[in-house]
Amino acid sequence: MNMDKKERLRSLYKVDEVLQDECLVFFKEKLPYSLVADSVRKEIDLLRDAVIREEGCPPALTDRQIFLDRVIHRIQMASTPSLRRVINATGTILHTNLGRSPLSQKAIEHVIDVSCSYSTLEYDLKTGRRGSRHDHVSGLICQATGAEAAMVVNNNAAATMLVLSSMAEGQEVIVSRGELVEIGGSFRIPDIMSLSGVTLREVGTTNKTHLSDYIRAIDSECTAALMKVHTSNYRIIGFTEDVPLSGLRRLGDQYALPVIYDMGNGLLTDLKGYGIFEPAVSDAMNAGADVVLFSGDKLLGGPQAGIIIGKKKYIEKMKRHPLARVVRIDKMTLSALEAVFFQYQDIERAKQEIPALQMLTCPKEKLYERAVRLRTRLTPDDSSLHMDIEACEDFVGGGSAPDVRLDGWAVTLHSPILTTKQIEYNLRKSQIPVISHISQDKVWLHMRTISDKDMEDIAENVSKLKG
Ligand SMILES: *Cc1c(COP(=O)(O)O)cnc(C)c1O
Numbered sequence: 001m002n003m004d005k006k007e008r009l010r011s012l013y014k015v016d017e018v019l020q021d022e023c024l025v026f027f028k029e030k031l032p033y034s035l036v037a038d039s040v041r042k043e044i045d046l047l048r049d050a051v052i053r054e055e056g057c058p059p060a061l062t063d064r065q066i067f068l069d070r071v072i073h074r075i076q077m078a079s080t081p082s083l084r085r086v087i088n089a090t091g092t093i094l095h096t097n098l099g100r101s102p103l104s105q106k107a108i109e110h111v112i113d114v115s116c117s118y119s120t121l122e123y124d125l126k127t128g129r130r131g132s133r134h135d136h137v138s139g140l141i142c143q144a145t146g147a148e149a150a151m152v153v154n155n156n157a158a159a160t161m162l163v164l165s166s167m168a169e170g171q172e173v174i175v176s177r178g179e180l181v182e183i184g185g186s187f188r189i190p191d192i193m194s195l196s197g198v199t200l201r202e203v204g205t206t207n208k209t210h211l212s213d214y215i216r217a218i219d220s221e222c223t224a225a226l227m228k229v230h231t232s233n234y235r236i237i238g239f240t241e242d243v244p245l246s247g248l249r250r251l252g253d254q255y256a257l258p259v260i261y262d263m264g265n266g267l268l269t270d271l272k273g274y275g276i277f278e279p280a281v282s283d284a285m286n287a288g289a290d291v292v293l294f295s296g297d298k299l300l301g302g303p304q305a306g307i308i309i310g311k312k313k314y315i316e317k318m319k320r321h322p323l324a325r326v327v328r329i330d331k332m333t334l335s336a337l338e339a340v341f342f343q344y345q346d347i348e349r350a351k352q353e354i355p356a357l358q359m360l361t362c363p364k365e366k367l368y369e370r371a372v373r374l375r376t377r378l379t380p381d382d383s384s385l386h387m388d389i390e391a392c393e394d395f396v397g398g399g400s401a402p403d404v405r406l407d408g409w410a411v412t413l414h415s416p417i418l419t420t421k422q423i424e425y426n427l428r429k430s431q432i433p434v435i436s437h438i439s440q441d442k443v444w445l446h447m448r449t450i451s452d453k454d455m456e457d458i459a460e461n462v463s464k465l466k467g
Contacts, residue, residue: 008051013067015040023068027075039074043067086433087454091408091446093359094398096184098435100297100304101356101398103336107302110339111332121331134319136334140341144268146285147292147309151319152337156295157187158327159306160262163291164196166321167258167314168224172201174217176209176243178236179229183264183399189229198224208241211251218255225258226251228289230279232264232298233399249288258290258314265400266294266307269347274361276401281309290314296333298398301356302340303333359448360396360406367409367447370455374411374445377459385415385465394448412442413462423465430461 018024018040027036043060047067050058060067086098094100103111114121124131134151141150153159164173175189180202182188193200201223203213214226226248243251245261252259267280278299284292291314296305306327308318318324329337343350351357371389378387394408413423423443427434434457436443450458 005051005054008057008061009048012048012051012061013040013044013064015044018044018068018071021068023072024075027072027079031075031079035078036075039078040071043071043074084433086435087458088449089427089434089436089445089458091392091394091406091410091437091444091448092397093356093394093449094298094396094400095449096398101301103303104301104340104343104354106343106353107336107339110335114335115332119331119335121334132319133329133331133334137338137341140338140345141307141309144341144344145281145292145309149312149315150307150309151315151324152296152329152334153306153308153324153327154329154333155304156262156264156293156306157183157192159293159308160189160192161196162306162318162321162323162327163260163262163293163308163314164193164198165323166318167260167291169197171224172199172219172222173225173227173260174201174203174214174223175227175229176204176213177202178204178206178209178240178242179231181229181231181233183233189262207236207239209243210241211243211247214243214248214251218251218257220255223255223257225260227260227262229262230264233402235403245284245287245289252288252290258311259288261289261292263292263294265298266296266300268300268344269350269357271299271360275404275406276360276396277404278401285309295398296337296340298400299356299360299396300340301354303336305329305333305337307337355451362448364407364409370447370450370452371409371411374447374450374455374458377455378411378462384417385413385462388412390444392444392446394446406448408446408448410444410446412444413465414442415465418465426465427461430457430464432457432461434458434461 015037019037024036047058047061060070088095088098120131122131122133137152138150141147153162173193180189190200201217203209203217228245228248245259248259261284263279263281263284265278267278270280271278281292281294289310291308291310293306293308294300296302296307308315340354343353351361375387375389390410390412392408392410394406396404414420415423420438420441420443424436424438427436436445445458
């Protein structure tokens, strides 16, 4: 080993000495000591390796400030949570990868209030005895949907399983071949059926299923229920036919079979005026389904949950089923759900206050206004970044309304210096990541899914692009 190398190794920073530095005091107070010490150690190790492998003279070796900056950067990286807020500039409202529906302020406040202390989760204040966690929301859900009874579980996939197991285990359930859906994340109706111990009896063809197909499949011994599944994330168009819920209801009455409807979306209000022609929960109840199930975080705009409504005799059986404990809902979810259903009592206010509904129903002019506001904030004083306001198409997402395109407005970015991929990447790796989308060699920031509170963060992230 030459002298120079030995000297350099000897003069490397010492962990204990660096840890005494003023600039780390703040981090030592706020973060676990081991995290800070490990970060210092790792940066020193990197320098040592560089010296041993004789990779020139890294600036951090001789410049203490550069070294400390690297340590601080490492501490910040190690202490940034993995699950964190991002800005959704994709224009897809129920973005499954980005947490589906954001929660309303009121829902969050209720979650905090209930979860920070003890609560009435399973306690009846009137009697001073044990209560049921379902009671907190079932009244509100019945009121909003017109159902006789309700219960809630972790998600709609869990709800499907519980419904099938409790109503048809060891027997057959009849479903149209046109409705054997796969929802992302390996939720497939045939698989859920077999997991629930139910035999799937497929009828009809992919494009056409007639009432007579169901009739032929009904077996007085084996058939436990008729089931309809909403084709949430695809549409069959052209030469098609399916039996509406009311048709299945009549058949159910004729053969004394319950009718189950897996809706996916929990649409509680009419959104036809906004171009969204999804079936509403009240329509399903009116059509006479015995049991209806839907998600809490799709068009309902609440937390991840599975909501089961319908005839009391079926719901009571589900509450007593062993699976109910397996798919039991947590107090945080339950409190968010209670607040959201409370908000639905005033539908016009709900459209303003529940983020998913607010984004869905936001007028185009407002989106344009927002684009102008953002564009004004972003105006750079050089030509390194070009920005325009352009019309775009937004999506409902979450495997809902796949054929609906909402007219929106976007701010687009492109640059003679940076590629669109670099712009997209830089926005994504900012302190508060901005998730955008690339099209036509431009980066698109859709106004529909960003909120007013996101504006400043976007502006700051964009201003750093030029640097
Ligand atoms: C989305 C969906 C599900 C699954 O719901 P999760 O809440 O995501 O578990 C089940 N069935 C249908 C028809 C759906 O659209």
